[in-house]
Amino acid sequence: MSTAPSAGPITATGTPSERNIDGQAIAITVFSTVKWWGRAFLPVLFNVTKRTPKLTTTIVQLSFIHFARWSLVTKIPYNGAPQPKQRLRYPHMYFESNFNGGWEEYIDAFSHILTSGMAAFWGSSYGFPKALPVGPFKAYIKENEIANSHYYSAYPEATITMVKAALDLDDKLAPLRRSAKGMQPDAFARAYEKMLTDAQRSL
């Protein structure tokens, strides 16, 4: 899909426009036109991916995606005149990601590490050049990316690593918060040191 020239998603320097960014969080939105066989294949792929957590292990380990989604648009909801009724000849895939880091690094990681996954998810899209080499893949994403007009994050200062560390820390700190008041000072001091040691990677 195309956008107004004034709101192009990628600047001349290859960085996302500021409306795709909120603090550490970066938004990417991509529409692609899907070949006829994707209408049947993609729902099966989505279902298998959802039911097989092992398939998303790499995304979890990469730890730079807060939220992501793929949707297959097969019809445009009708809202009455003057909206023209439109029957889509092709399905279209909507992809969005909420991530942190840099756009280039993000696409590099998708291309090099999630190579087979990218082929599965975008292989039925017209023009998909394969995930590797990365140059044509980046060009493809840039051609199909749409700039946000507004992007919002509730915690823009936080990377996903920070969020995960904070949640992990909460699990480790909660027992001590509950019991601290009733402990003997020496026992508390030992428990506090142990908690800090256990939580070291989350700090």
Added chain:
Amino acid sequence: MNSSNVSGQAYGFLAITPIKPGEQDALRATIEGLGATRPLRRVKRTHMARLVIVEDFNHKPHYKQRREEHLAIPMLCFSSNFDGELDSYLDDLGAQLAGEIPEIWGRCIGGPQDAKGLKAYLKHNQIDCGFFYAAYGQATVAKVKASLDQRERLMAFATRAQGMEPEELQEAFVKEFPS
């Protein structure tokens, strides 16, 4: 509820609504200006959300697509990743963005001019997720923000508490991190 929109307790919502003829520039100006006021911060269950104007499908000759397909009318995409179930979220969205609704969805065909009707309108135009990924789908916005704040405070406390005697340490800890 379509479970493909859910990961943990997080919900992935997408609605695509047709923009009224002649309203696209005004709509774009409005939503590009939302960065100054960040109205979605009032909708407390929102983790991350976006508004995107889609003008047409993309074609390139080297895609070798047999027939071009064009969008009949420009569309507004609203996507949100939020806590809990859809109906109460859309109620809250309508209540908290009451002032912005006529300037945003009021510029879409069939769209509401006030909070009343927003929920039904967005649900009518919802596109389900095929696959929705949430890295920490079990954690609400409130939980994430509280945990981030607590982490900052613990790091500061750990520095400040170095060398404290057990009694003083305990007292300071209980004061900083009450149960």
